[in-house]
Amino acid sequence: MQIKLAYGKEGLEIRLPDNLNLKVLESEYISGLADPTGAVREALRSPTGSQPLKSLVQADCKIGIVLSDITRPAPNRVFMSALKEELAPISPDRIVLFIATGTHRANTETELREMLGNQTVDRCRIVQNSAIDRDSHVLVGRTRGGKDIWLHDEYVKCDVRILTGFIEPHFFSGFSGGGKACMPGLALLETICRNHSVKNIESPTARWGVTYGNPLWEEILEAASIVPPTFLLNVSLNRDKQITGVFAGDLEKAHARGCALVREMSMVPVKEAFDIVLSSSSGYPLDLNLYQSVKGMSAAANVVRKGGSIIIAADCWDGIPEHGEYGKLLGEAKDPQSLLKTIRAPGYQRQDMWQAQIHAQICRKAEVYFYSRNLSDEQIESAFLKPCHDLEATVAELIRKHGAGASVCILPEGPQTIPYIRR
Numbered sequence: 001m002q003i004k005l006a007y008g009k010e011g012l013e014i015r016l017p018d019n020l021n022l023k024v025l026e027s028e029y030i031s032g033l034a035d036p037t038g039a040v041r042e043a044l045r046s047p048t049g050s051q052p053l054k055s056l057v058q059a060d061c062k063i064g065i066v067l068s069d070i071t072r073p074a075p076n077r078v079f080m081s082a083l084k085e086e087l088a089p090i091s092p093d094r095i096v097l098f099i100a101t102g103t104h105r106a107n108t109e110t111e112l113r114e115m116l117g118n119q120t121v122d123r124c125r126i127v128q129n130s131a132i133d134r135d136s137h138v139l140v141g142r143t144r145g146g147k148d149i150w151l152h153d154e155y156v157k158c159d160v161r162i163l164t165g166f167i168e169p170h171f172f173s174g175f176s177g178g179g180k181a182c183m184p185g186l187a188l189l190e191t192i193c194r195n196h197s198v199k200n201i202e203s204p205t206a207r208w209g210v211t212y213g214n215p216l217w218e219e220i221l222e223a224a225s226i227v228p229p230t231f232l233l234n235v236s237l238n239r240d241k242q243i244t245g246v247f248a249g250d251l252e253k254a255h256a257r258g259c260a261l262v263r264e265m266s267m268v269p270v271k272e273a274f275d276i277v278l279s280s281s282s283g284y285p286l287d288l289n290l291y292q293s294v295k296g297m298s299a300a301a302n303v304v305r306k307g308g309s310i311i312i313a314a315d316c317w318d319g320i321p322e323h324g325e326y327g328k329l330l331g332e333a334k335d336p337q338s339l340l341k342t343i344r345a346p347g348y349q350r351q352d353m354w355q356a357q358i359h360a361q362i363c364r365k366a367e368v369y370f371y372s373r374n375l376s377d378e379q380i381e382s383a384f385l386k387p388c389h390d391l392e393a394t395v396a397e398l399i400r401k402h403g404a405g406a407s408v409c410i411l412p413e414g415p416q417t418i419p420y421i422r423r
Helices: 036-045 076-086 109-116 118-123 153-157 189-195 215-226 251-266 290-301 326-332 336-343 353-365 377-381 391-402
Strands: 002-005 012-015 021-024 063-068 095-100 125-128 137-142 148-152 160-166 231-237 243-249 267-270 274-280 304-313 367-371 407-411 418-421
Touching: 012 391, 036 076, 036 231, 036 243, 063 076, 063 153, 076 109, 076 160, 095 153, 109 118, 137 153, 148 153, 148 189, 148 215, 189 215, 215 251, 231 251, 243 251, 251 267, 274 290, 274 391, 290 304, 290 326, 290 353, 290 367, 290 407, 304 353, 304 391, 326 336, 326 353, 336 353, 353 367, 367 391
Parallel strands: 021 407, 063 095, 063 160, 095 125, 160 231, 267 418, 274 304, 274 407, 304 367
Antiparallel strands: 002 012, 137 148, 231 243
16 A cells, blocks of 8 residues: 655655555545635635624724744735735735744744745735744733733734634644634743643643633633734635635634534544554644644544554654754653653743643653654654654554554544544
């Protein structure tokens, strides 16, 4: 059997024996829309739970458009093409583009041009969130749980706030899109850390596909609603990164419509856990570093048995990465258990601790083999992972280890397909 894994920009072909106890899980394929820009334009004019965007904008408004960063395959160029058309009467100097980096690094000019196109970069003012810069954020209120919410000051001052993004299952926030463009996208580090707390991450409802009842998602919605977005523009994508649906209008109502479609399209039930799960990290740009590859690990961990084996293939052209605290947290711990003990200490707070926490939890459930052409064995081992240089040979080795009838699951698209055990 020949299988193509989503890996980097080109993909990765592997061949496995036909006689394996093997299940390949992929999300339902929906063809991309024939006219994606036209579909976005129509959604802006006939939104869910809102007036058309054009009727919400006045000539003297300051408009903020929030866009995903390089770590997300959001169709930012399509968004901007349709939005520019609807906002045509507005002077360009009254429009600011906010890049929702959250705690990620700022995007380079080359990346911005790839994401947005030369014309947009040359003509529009672009502001990238720096979560560690308190001076660029303002306290906008507190959640019902008493947590301070700090958001980017310039975004808060905009008269019209447009959140964009794409919806996919998320490993602890339920689904992406919606209010995540605002928080964590434009939030201060302290606000993000409080939301991504040890307690919230360890909640049994902080998982793939769960929104209401998920403490992280509910707080994200609450935080975004303190300074209400004027309009939401979200899409769903297929494995080819083509737009399959457009959900625009009211923050909560439009996002709920999108989540319903994506849940049906992307979440696949299975009867029981597998001995071995081989997953990608969804290819470019989602597999740019080890940090982002935890999502692929988490998708596999959803259906691997305790004591089983996970194999992940991710390009990691951006390394661990060097920015942030994730790599440092892994490197400072001797094993997953000691890392979790450190993170769970009362009052402990550090950037990226949530990603390291989930990483450690997965490594305690199963052994994880990691294939990457851009990470050294030393880097992989420092993250409690086992280097894999040949995917086919590793699968064969693990079948010998678990027994001839070992069950194997393949997730070619990585976390774009989320398997779960039907209870």
